[in-house]
Amino acid sequence: MSHLLVKDVSKSFGKNEILKGLDFSIEKEEFVSIIGPSGSGKSTIFNLIGGILTPDCGGIYLDGDSINGKRGFISYMPQTPSLFPWRTILENVLLGQELQGKKEILKAKEMLEIAGLADYEKAYPHELSGGMKQRVAFIRALLSPQPVICLDEPFSALDELTRFDMQKWLLSIWESHKRTVLFITHNIEEALFLSDRVIVLTNKPSNVLTEIIVPFPRPRNEEILLDETFMEWKRKIYYSLVGKEKREK
Amino acid sequence: MVLLLLFIVWEIIVRVLDTPDWLLPAPTKIFYEGFVGWSNFYPDLLSTIEISLFGFAVGAVIGLAVAVSLHLVSFLRNALYPLLILSQNVPIIVLAPLLVIWFGFGLLPKIIVITLVCFFPITVAALDGFRQTPAELKHYMNMAGSTKTQLFWKLEWPFSLPSIFSGLKISATYSVMGAVISEWLGSKQGIGVYMTLASSSFRTDRVFVAIFAIMFLSLLFFVLIVLAEQKLIHWQPKGEDRN
Numbered sequence: 357m358s359h360l361l362v363k364d365v366s367k368s369f370g371k372n373e374i375l376k377g378l379d380f381s382i383e384k385e386e387f388v389s390i391i392g393p394s395g396s397g398k399s400t401i402f403n404l405i406g407g408i409l410t411p412d413c414g415g416i417y418l419d420g421d422s423i424n425g426k427r428g429f430i431s432y433m434p435q436t437p438s439l440f441p442w443r444t445i446l447e448n449v450l451l452g453q454e455l456q457g458k459k460e461i462l463k464a465k466e467m468l469e470i471a472g473l474a475d476y477e478k479a480y481p482h483e484l485s486g487g488m489k490q491r492v493a494f495i496r497a498l499l500s501p502q503p504v505i506c507l508d509e510p511f512s513a514l515d516e517l518t519r520f521d522m523q524k525w526l527l528s529i530w531e532s533h534k535r536t537v538l539f540i541t542h543n544i545e546e547a548l549f550l551s552d553r554v555i556v557l558t559n560k561p562s563n564v565l566t567e568i569i570v571p572f573p574r575p576r577n578e579e580i581l582l583d584e585t586f587m588e589w590k591r592k593i594y595y596s597l598v599g600k601e602k603r604e605k
Numbered sequence: 606m607v608l609l610l611l612f613i614v615w616e617i618i619v620r621v622l623d624t625p626d627w628l629l630p631a632p633t634k635i636f637y638e639g640f641v642g643w644s645n646f647y648p649d650l651l652s653t654i655e656i657s658l659f660g661f662a663v664g665a666v667i668g669l670a671v672a673v674s675l676h677l678v679s680f681l682r683n684a685l686y687p688l689l690i691l692s693q694n695v696p697i698i699v700l701a702p703l704l705v706i707w708f709g710f711g712l713l714p715k716i717i718v719i720t721l722v723c724f725f726p727i728t729v730a731a732l733d734g735f736r737q738t739p740a741e742l743k744h745y746m747n748m749a750g751s752t753k754t755q756l757f758w759k760l761e762w763p764f765s766l767p768s769i770f771s772g773l774k775i776s777a778t779y780s781v782m783g784a785v786i787s788e789w790l791g792s793k794q795g796i797g798v799y800m801t802l803a804s805s806s807f808r809t810d811r812v813f814v815a816i817f818a819i820m821f822l823s824l825l826f827f828v829l830i831v832l833a834e835q836k837l838i839h840w841q842p843k844g845e846d847r848n
């Protein structure tokens with residue numbers, strides 16, 4: 357049985373049909389990316405899984421139980437770091453746990469140390485750079501006790517170099533901690549570099565256009581970015597996205 | 606510094622024009638009276654401090670309670686917010702005698718007057734703070750599965766503290782004014798009483814002593830709130846606007 361199952365989900369806002377018959381699933385400890393043009397309803401998918409919205413029809417299942425409209429089953433990292441300015445970095449990374457009950461201060465300190473943020477435990481968010489804030493936001497999500505981590509375009513606001521550093525960093529953390537990750541992006545390279553599987557969405561009303569199982573072995577390093585096959589996959593996804601858009605025009 | 610300069614100019618003008626004391630006493634005379642008449646004045650001062658503090662505390666608690674309930678129950682907010690604003694359009698001077706008729710000369714009407722003056726800035730400031738809580742932070746909390754109580758205490762309340770403190774600062778200074786007005790209603794003691802007696806016997810120097818005392822008290826309360834704020838809120842980047 358799949359860990360998280362999104363089954364035949366549709367969602368409209370008024371007359372605006374966003375998702376139509378969306379179907380996909382994730383296994384435990386899998387890293388899956390969802391890629392699609394902006395405005396295609398990617399964040400809406402997260403809002404549905406997070407229980408902020410309820411699907412018009414279809415269902416969302418975690419380990420076989422329906423979680424339609426129920427909150428608290430995922431841990432979340434938004435596009436902006438969304439750190440609380442009055443909390444220190446340590447207090448910030450503990451927030452996700454705090455909401456669910458128990459706090460593991462030692463584990464939090466350990467994670468901050470791994471992330472190279474040990475010196476900033478007592479600092480406030482405004483003292484950190486953009487990339488550091490995103491690391492903090494990711495650790496907050498990683499420490500939260502929920503089984504699935506949802507990341508919504510977490511690096512899209514960063515500059516190119518920082519973003520690449522962050523991708524490598526995320527990959528190394530994930531490879532040593534193995535959590536179930538659902539990762540939204542509109543960056544093809546990012547999706548291929550990080551994921552086990554890439555789900556490509558069609559344009560609105562969106563559903564799954566293709567699913568690609570990424571063939572590169574782990575642990576991965578940046579050399580695969582220059583690999584022939586990597587380029588080929590990138591081109592494939594690109595054309596499937598663009599091709600769809602062209603047909604609509 | 607500016608104050609000192611003002612006093613010097615004032616002193617010179619009064620001396621040169623030789624204005625009579627009942628019209629405008631020189632600052633030196635006022636300070637002299639404040640000094641000599643201290644034992645006479647200080648029970649009044651104390652009494653005013655007492656009721657302003659008490660009234661301010663009641664006003665702050667009620668102001669916050671009103672803000673929180675209006676915020677959490679949105680239909681209350683829509684129904685009562687206009688009423689709140691209207692309540693501020695009733696002049697306290699008009700309301701005061703009514704309160705005496707209803708509640709007599711005791712402590713209660715005085716506290717009501719101060720509360721009426723104090724609660725409004727706090728309520729408005731707190732409501733503004735709650736409402737301006739950034740949507741992205743709320744979205745994070747909701748996605749992370751926070752309850753409504755957690756959303757309030759972990760996000761909206763701490764976010765609003767700076768705003769609430771601005772309200773508290775305004776109210777703290779108003780509270781002294783409110784206390785003096787409430788003493789005019791009829792009281793045995795207080796700066797308000799002292800002032801009425803002084804002006805009816807043309808002791809203008811004493812009126813000024815009272816005015817200076819009120820100004821000083823307001824300033825003192827203000828500074829106390831600022832100190833409390835600095836103690837409580839240490840996360841704000843210095844000299845940078847919070848958004």
Ligand SMILES: Nc1ncnc2c1ncn2[C@@H]1O[C@H](COP(=O)(O)OP(=O)(O)O)[C@@H](O)[C@H]1O
Nearest residue numbers: 369372374392393394395396397398399400401
């Ligand atoms: N709460 C909402 N109410 C109405 N329309 C919405 C709402 N949320 C999203 N939309 C619309 O849904 C579409 C998809 O939004 P979104 O899921 O944020 O796309 P993406 O994350 O893929 O860029 C957008 O056109 C947006 O206007």
Ligand SMILES: [Mg+2]
Nearest residue numbers: 398399508509
């Ligand atoms: Mg989005």
